[in-house]
Amino acid sequence: xxxxxxxxxxxxxxxxxxxxxxxxxxxxxxxxxxxEAKFLALKGLLIEKGVITADEIRRRHEVNELGTPHQGARMxxxxxxxxxxxxxxxxxxxxxxxxxxxxxxEAELMAIENTPTCHNIIVCTLCSCYPRSLLGEPPAWYVxxxxxxxxxxxxxxxxxxxxxxxxxxxxxxVHDSNADLRYVVLPMRPPGTEAASEAELAALxxxxxxxxxxxxxxxxx
Amino acid sequence: xxxxxxRPYAPGTRVRIIDLKKPGHVRTPTxxxxxxxxxxxxxxxxxxxxxxxxxxxxxxxIPLYRVRVMQRDLWxxxxxxxxxxxxxxxxHHWLQPA
Numbered sequence: 611x612x613x614x615x616x617x618x619x620x621x622x623x624x625x626x627x628x629x630x631x632x633x634x635x636x637x638x639x640x641x642x643x644x645x646e647a648k649f650l651a652l653k654g655l656l657i658e659k660g661v662i663t664a665d666e667i668r669r670r671h672e673v674n675e676l677g678t679p680h681q682g683a684r685m686x687x688x689x690x691x692x693x694x695x696x697x698x699x700x701x702x703x704x705x706x707x708x709x710x711x712x713x714x715x716e717a718e719l720m721a722i723e724n725t726p727t728c729h730n731i732i733v734c735t736l737c738s739c740y741p742r743s744l745l746g747e748p749p750a751w752y753v754x755x756x757x758x759x760x761x762x763x764x765x766x767x768x769x770x771x772x773x774x775x776x777x778x779x780x781x782x783x784v785h786d787s788n789a790d791l792r793y794v795v796l797p798m799r800p801p802g803t804e805a806a807s808e809a810e811l812a813a814l815x816x817x818x819x820x821x822x823x824x825x826x827x828x829x830x831x
Numbered sequence: 832x833x834x835x836x837x838r839p840y841a842p843g844t845r846v847r848i849i850d851l852k853k854p855g856h857v858r859t860p861t862x863x864x865x866x867x868x869x870x871x872x873x874x875x876x877x878x879x880x881x882x883x884x885x886x887x888x889x890x891x892x893i894p895l896y897r898v899r900v901m902q903r904d905l906w907x908x909x910x911x912x913x914x915x916x917x918x919x920x921x922x923h924h925w926l927q928p929a
Contacts, residue, residue, distance in 0.1 A: 718874070735860050762862065765902075766911045781914040784902075789858040789920035790877045790895055 673715070677746035679817035681712045682794055685721075685744075686820070687812035690799040703794060707744060715743040716792045722785060723796045724822075729776050730795050731769065731822030733761035734787040741792040745820060752821065762786060772823040795822040803827070840896060844870045845929040848898065848921055856884030859925045863917075867929045868900035871918055879922065894923040 642650070656662045685707060689696035699706040703721040704714045719741055722730045734740065738753035751757050760768050765784050769776070776782055785793050797819045803811060818824035840846060850864035851857070858880050876892035902915040909915070 717877075735862070736858060762917055763906060764910060765915070778912045779914075780912070781916065782911060783915070784917040786860065786917060786919035788860060789880065789922070791874060791897075791920060 673713075674742065675746070676713070677741075677743050679745050679815075679820060680812070681707070681710075682741075682745050682817070682820040683812040683815035684710055685712070685794070686796060686815045686826075687808045689721075689796060690811055691808050696796075699796060712744060714741070716741055718791045719744065720791050720793050721796045722783075722793055722822075724798050726798070727779065728781045728783055729769075729774075729822065730783050730785060731761060731765055732785050732787055732793045732795060733758055735759065735762055736788050739787040739792060741794055744792075744794060745817060749817065769823065772818065774823070774825065794820050797826050800825070800827045839894070839923070840870045840873070840926065840928075842870050842872055846870055846896075846898060846921075846926045847929040848900075848925055849927050851925060853881065855881060857881055859921060860919070862905065863898075863900060863919060863921075866900050866904055868898045868904070871897040871899045874920060877922075896921055896923070896926070898926070 653667070657664055657667075685699060685703070688710065689699045689706075695706060695709070698709070699721045700723060703719040704716070706721075707714045707719065722732075724730055733752075735758050738748055738758075740748040740752065742748070757768065762784050765782050766776070769782065787793050797815065799811070800814060803814070806814075814827035816824055816826070819826050845867060846869070847867050848859065848863050848865070850861075851859075874895040874897055877895050878888065878890070879893050882888075882890055897918050898921045899916050899918045901913075902909045902911060902917060903913060905917060
């Protein structure tokens, strides 16, 4: 609360929440879908038969939750300030991530570098492949059928909807993450950031920059 | 598999992505079938997902490539630059020299 607390309404309204119904959110105890029921039955059977323990499942969830866009941003910032590291990122991004203590559990991770003449964008048309151990769960739009079909068919239009426009001279290159590799975009360092620290640089790199639908330190137009 | 046998297609080679019309867990999207592109790089040898998806694990590895296709060759009415392209992963048995 700010010190200039000068709002002009009186303070005599009731704070006991006794007046009128409290806004509620609908409970989520709805009937299970077929897939949810099947999942719970399978999980129960695997635990019951001793194939896997509930504790192992919980620990796996914890590993899954370690992925966050900030890990990708750290890799990018380090690559911007350290040419040797950048070369290693482009050669083997998984090994480079491990250097930073980031445990990438996907089989292969490839970093794709944006250049003044080529902008890259990632999609998985067949499902929703995404470097989850690095970046966490993908955004809802990434797994939507609209993005998955349109990113390969009309990438420039999709990018414009994200606020990005590229002239004819810049190639827009779409990467379909359709099989064994996972991808992360290595964006270009924005001009005017020469004095920025590695942590300040990392703060410029949003999740969407790592998928190719945003540019660092730039708000959508 | 010897290194030579595992990478018969060198980067720059023109290839056609064929249509095997194979049912099941195939990883070659329909929109690239019968299209011609260029080998971008060899990615390594991987277990065939068309086998692995059905529990047949450890039956051997096959070469995987990244293939670059120009957008104008994918879509006749493509709205963009002539330089725009798409790169995707294709297993060796879905490719033929073009």
